[in-house]
Amino acid sequence: MIPAPDFDLALTLHSGQAFHWEADGPGFRGALGDVAVRLEQRGDLLAVEPESASALVAHYLALDHRMAEIHAAFPPGDAVLAEAARACHGLRLLRQPFWECLATFITSSMKQVAHIRAISLELRRRYGADLGGGLHAYPSPARLAALSEEDLRSCALGYRARNLLGTARLLAAGRFDPAGLAGLTREAAEKALRTLPGVGPKVANCVLLFACGHLDAFPIDVWIERSLREFYFPRRRKLTAEFLRRFAARHFGPQGGYAQQYLFHYARIVRRRDPRRISEPSPGPSA
DNA sequence: CTCCAGGTTCCGG
DNA sequence: CCGGAACATGGA
Secondary structure, eight states: OOOOOOOOOOHHHHHOOOOOOOHHHHHEEEETTTTTEEEEEEETTEEEEEEGGHHHHHHHHHTOHHHHHHHHSSOOTHHHHHHHHHTTTOOOOOOOOHHHHHHHTTTTTOOOOOHHHHHHHHHHHHHHHHEEETEEEEOOOOHTTTHHHHHHHTTTTTTTTHHHHHHHHHHHTTSSGGGGGGOOOHHHHHHHTTTSSEEEEEHHHHHHOOOOOOOOTOOOHHHHHHHHHHHOTOOOOOOOOOHHHHHHHHHGGGGGGHHHHHHHHHHHHHHHOOTTTSSOEEEEEOO
16 A cells, blocks of 8 residues: 555546556456556555565656645646646656657547547567466567568557558667667657657657656647647637747647546537537637 | 547638 | 648447
């Protein structure tokens, strides 16, 4: 048992950061890197099996993030963000292993969350180390690099197969060193990541936020774009990616990553409740 | 059947 | 620099 105040395990594991956790009764099972663990929340405590993985789990779940300070740094007058943050109480930005985060988000483009999950689990099952109990580690760059594009396409990867394979081969060959990102600024790290095939601004920022600890990273996907458009710029004709990026950095500040994750998840919650609440990108009351 | 999904890349103006 | 289109697959 480890202390986990202001934390919501189910919310965190279902917030679209990692895609491989499986419900197991009131708890969850999954691979944390190459360690199989079971997690179960009991109030402000977290039961971890095996107990020897407790420190690993606490780090992965970012239980040390000081949420009060993070929320205090949000723009004071932003009622939308305050509402989203309230709805997402207990959500943490994970510290995921670099490679599986990068790889899963390369496979995420133009895919629903359920599809990303299916692809991730299939890659693990076929090519990942068997951890017992039906759990598998994410296959290493070297393992994937040895496969053919056809192997990957048969995991329902579609056109993403080429990108995943290309990136896996660059890492396996030592032509791209993840450790080299550690000392870089967010901007420099993003630039380096974007040299990889299948990694554009969105995927790069996901990796920076969910794996590299850059809490100012702000991935802009279709959901965030809709939210920003609807809540912050309902009357503006066109919103370029660059404009939104600058706005987010200025408005949400150094903890923008948390704001982003709250807005992302909130938009999806609201949409489930009422599909018309978050509108399509088409502007204007002409309908 | 049509539309869309946590985008990236390439191409023509 | 900008808008558009191609890219695979499956669920709603």
